[in-house]
Amino acid sequence: MILKFVQEDEEQEDEKDIFCLVKAKVIAASRNGMVLQCSRHEFRLSGRITIGNTAKDGQAVEDIETYLDCASQDTLEGLKTRPPKLSRPPNLYTVVIGTASAIPCLYTSIRVPDIIATMEGGICWVYQEGRFICPGCTGGKAQRFNSFMGCGVDLACPLCMGTELSEEHKNYLKSYYYHGSGVDGSEGEEEMRDQLEEQLEKLGYMNNWVPEGAWKIKGMYN
């Protein structure tokens, strides 16, 4: 779970929200809400090294996400790669959630893009701050995530947009890439664009513009 410390001081409105990674335990619950005890975790990463700069392939992402779901020694030993370990919790927070409170400050089922977006300033090693890649021109990076395909399209970055969405997006792009202009692309175009826009918004990236090469089929190859 990622806990967001909401800035309540109005004078600090411009400042960025602060997020941290916590493991939450429900210690009391009633009809009106619940009390969570949250212990703060940090990945054992030195200095400026971040998840967005160390998850080097699809397998590493999968392993980090498996570990986040259940951060135990057993999980760690069963993984194919060595994700950074979570350090011992240095801080405890008690969080009260009322039934009427807006939950967006709490995130569960943490994926790698959530960490990159909320805690690492959106920087990912595949394409730094770009969210869409040319899957044929990444110099081998796309291959590591099974994202390689031809040029001329804008594919959602598998690392900072999510491997599942990127895979789905690749299949969408492929469906006309290999069939060229013979495919009537009008179907599904807007759905694809909306889905990508939603993901950008959900992750809270500053720029949520989706390039035409990511969704527009008609007219591109004829």
Ligand SMILES: [Zn+2]
């Ligand atoms: Zn990226």
